[in-house]
Amino acid sequence: MSSPFSYDLDERQIKIILQHAELEYNEEAWHNFEALTPIESKFSYGKSMPNINIGISRSIIVPIIFIGLIGGFSTLLFSFVDFKKKPEVITEVPMIITPTVVKVKPKPIIAKVVPIAINTLVTIPSPTIPAIEEKTEAKPEEIKIKEPEKIVEQTTIERKPKEIVVKQKKKRKLKSVELPTIKASTTNLNESVVEPELELR
């Protein structure tokens, strides 16, 4: 519960009392003032300096200080990190000669069958023109062949090495033998037993 407050002061009266009130003059105050002024006049040379007042409010100074602090801290952290890769230092490893003798086995020389390339002119028989065997003898008349149909190629034919054909042995099929089955009678042990019925109450 807040107590009710009624403002009973008459501000106009207060103003009249206080605004034009006066104190008595005393000579001591002037002497004090005189004593004060020469002391301050010693420091008057400071007034000759230009008075620079930069109106920077607290709302500007505080963020600037914080930004400076954060920036300084981050630069301090970055100073520990090297972004440049250092060149790898190659160190010479001294060769150590071991007394172990390595026996080099002579490889067996295997004779390879190299295919022999023979350049021969082969005429491919076209469906229209029968194949003509080349003859060394001079021919009395030349046979003209149409260009698209005449295909003469210089090819290389490789003689393939003879393939070794391994004959697969035929597996003998095994005949299954049926075993004779024995018919045996099964006895049920519970056949003659009568189960007692439960009485319901």
Add this chain to the structure above:
Amino acid sequence: MNEAELISACLKNDKTAKKQFFQAFYNKFAFVALRYSKNKVQSENLLLKGFNSIFSALPNFKNQTEFSLEDFSRHELISFLVKEIKNIRNEYYVASTVKAKEVKEKSYDLFLDNIYVDFNSINQDILLKSLHELVPSQRLAFNLQVIEGYSLSKISDLLETNEQTVKSNIEKARFNLQKTIEKNLKLNQNEQPV
């Protein structure tokens, strides 16, 4: 010596002119300083410094014709007093937020609270005493608003705060002033011989 001659002599740092100026305005300005400060010692110190600031601000008086010399000097003194009291930071900022509780003197008078307080019978001494008991921020705001009649915006410029703070300080000052006046009036009535 008329006003213009007095000012020009003061500007020339003439001692007699300065004394004349001091004598002319001391009575009024001494009470102004007493209203703004917390006690008589502080007011005397501030008043002497205030006169110095008035003398240094006199060249500005020549450039304007808006105020009389007294009004100009009073305004200069008030702005100086406000600035100085505000600069006593351990008093101004701490005292405005925390008010130490005074140990109450034991009173066995059961009818003390029932005494009728007549606020029309306030005298100058009780008012001054009650004003001195206010915290500096409230005292300044009350003086500037109620007695000097300054606007809220002008007070907020002088005190370098916003208007809401000034308003709340004035309200607190009114409440506390009434309470302190009430208390002082009761004490004064008790002290009076029957």
